[in-house]
Amino acid sequence: MRVSAFRASPFTYATLMIVSALLSVPLVFVVSVALASDQTVNTNTFTIIPREFHWENFARVFDTSLPMGMFLVNSIIISIGSVAGQVLSSGLVGYAFARLRAPGKNALFIIVIATMMIPAQITMIPQFILFKELGWVNTFLPLIVPNFFSNAFNVFLMRQFVSRLPREVDEAAMVDGLGFFGVYRRIMLPMLAPALIAIAIFTLTFAWGDFMGPLIYLNDESKMPLALGVQYISSTSAAMQAPPWNLVMVGSILLTLPMIAVYYLGQKYLYEMDLTGGSAGIK
Structure with a gap:
C-alpha cells in the first residue's frame, strides 16, 4: 500500500479560513462588547465588529x-x-x-x-x-x-x-x-x-x-x-x-x-x- 503526502489545495485553505472566521465570531463579539461605552450597554446596541474603543474599561x-x-x-x-x-x-x-x-x-x-x-x-x-x-x-x-x-x-x-x-x-x-x-x-x-x-x-x-x-x-x-x-x-x-x-x-x-x-x-x-x-x- 502506497502512502502519499497530503497536499493542500487553494480550496482547502479557503475552507479553513471560512471555518476559522466563523469560529472567531464569538471572540470578536466579546472584544466588541468589552470596548463598548456604558450608553451602548444601556441601549443594548452591540455589534459584532467593534465600533467603539473604550480601552479604559480594562482599568475600570x-x-x-x-x-x-x-x-x-x-x-x-x-x-x-x-x-x-x-x-x-x-x-x-x-x-x-x-x-x-x-x-x-x-x-x-x-x-x-x-x-x-x-x-x-x-x-x-x-x-x-x-x-x-x-x-x-x-x-x-x-x-x-x-x-x-x-x-x-x-x-x-x-x-x-x-x-x-x-x-x-x-x-x-x-x-x-x-x-x-x-x-x-x-x-x-x-x-x-x-x-x-x-x-x-x-x-x-x-x-x-x-x-x-x-x-x-x-x-x-x-x-x-x-x-x-x-x-x-x-x-x-x-x-x-x-x-x-x-x-x-x-x-x-x-x-x-x-x-x-x-x-x-x-x-x-x-x-x-x-x-x-x-x-x-x-x-
Missing part, C-alpha cells in the same frame, strides 16, 4: 466595588497550587505503574482508570462533608490539596508515556547505584518533561476557569477567584438596570488571555508528547 473593572485584583491573585494561587500538585503526583504515580513490579499492580491500575467513569456529581456531596469535617471549607485547601493525589487521566497519560521509554535506561542507572527515586529524579524526569508540561497546561486550564469548586467551598468574597468575580459583576447591577456587560466581557477577556498565552507557549510540548512518544528526551 478594577475600580468597581468588587476586589477584582484580589480575585485575580486568588486565581493565580489556586492555579499554581493545583499545577504543582498534579505535576508532582502524576509523574511519580505514572512512573510507578509503568516500572515497578508488584502483585496486583495491573488490577489496581484498572481500578484507577475505572474511576474516570464515575460522574463528579456523585462524589460532590461526600467530598463536601469530608472537607467540612476537616475544617477546610472557606479555604483554598479543598481546591488545591486533592491535586496532590493526581487523577486517573493524568496517571494513565504518564503511565503510557513512561511505557514507551526503554527500560535499559533505568537498568543502566540502577547498575550505577541509583535507587527508584534517584532514577526518577535524575534520569526519567528530564525525559518526562513534555508529558509533565502537558499535564500542567491541562490542570492550569481547568483550575483557572473552575467555577463550581470555588462556588461550593468558598464563602468570603475576598477568597473568590476571577471566575466567580466575573459572575458577581453581572449580578450586582441595580434593579431594572442592565448589567455592565462591557465590564463583564473585560473580565472574560482576563480569563481567556492567560490561557491563550499558555497554550501558545506550550503547544510544542503538547505536540512533542503526542508525536514523539517520549523519544525527544533521549535524542
Whole structure:
C-alpha cells in the first residue's frame, strides 16, 4: 500500500479560513462588547465588529466595588497550587505503574482508570462533608490539596508515556547505584518533561476557569477567584438596570488571555508528547 503526502489545495485553505472566521465570531463579539461605552450597554446596541474603543474599561473593572485584583491573585494561587500538585503526583504515580513490579499492580491500575467513569456529581456531596469535617471549607485547601493525589487521566497519560521509554535506561542507572527515586529524579524526569508540561497546561486550564469548586467551598468574597468575580459583576447591577456587560466581557477577556498565552507557549510540548512518544528526551 502506497502512502502519499497530503497536499493542500487553494480550496482547502479557503475552507479553513471560512471555518476559522466563523469560529472567531464569538471572540470578536466579546472584544466588541468589552470596548463598548456604558450608553451602548444601556441601549443594548452591540455589534459584532467593534465600533467603539473604550480601552479604559480594562482599568475600570478594577475600580468597581468588587476586589477584582484580589480575585485575580486568588486565581493565580489556586492555579499554581493545583499545577504543582498534579505535576508532582502524576509523574511519580505514572512512573510507578509503568516500572515497578508488584502483585496486583495491573488490577489496581484498572481500578484507577475505572474511576474516570464515575460522574463528579456523585462524589460532590461526600467530598463536601469530608472537607467540612476537616475544617477546610472557606479555604483554598479543598481546591488545591486533592491535586496532590493526581487523577486517573493524568496517571494513565504518564503511565503510557513512561511505557514507551526503554527500560535499559533505568537498568543502566540502577547498575550505577541509583535507587527508584534517584532514577526518577535524575534520569526519567528530564525525559518526562513534555508529558509533565502537558499535564500542567491541562490542570492550569481547568483550575483557572473552575467555577463550581470555588462556588461550593468558598464563602468570603475576598477568597473568590476571577471566575466567580466575573459572575458577581453581572449580578450586582441595580434593579431594572442592565448589567455592565462591557465590564463583564473585560473580565472574560482576563480569563481567556492567560490561557491563550499558555497554550501558545506550550503547544510544542503538547505536540512533542503526542508525536514523539517520549523519544525527544533521549535524542
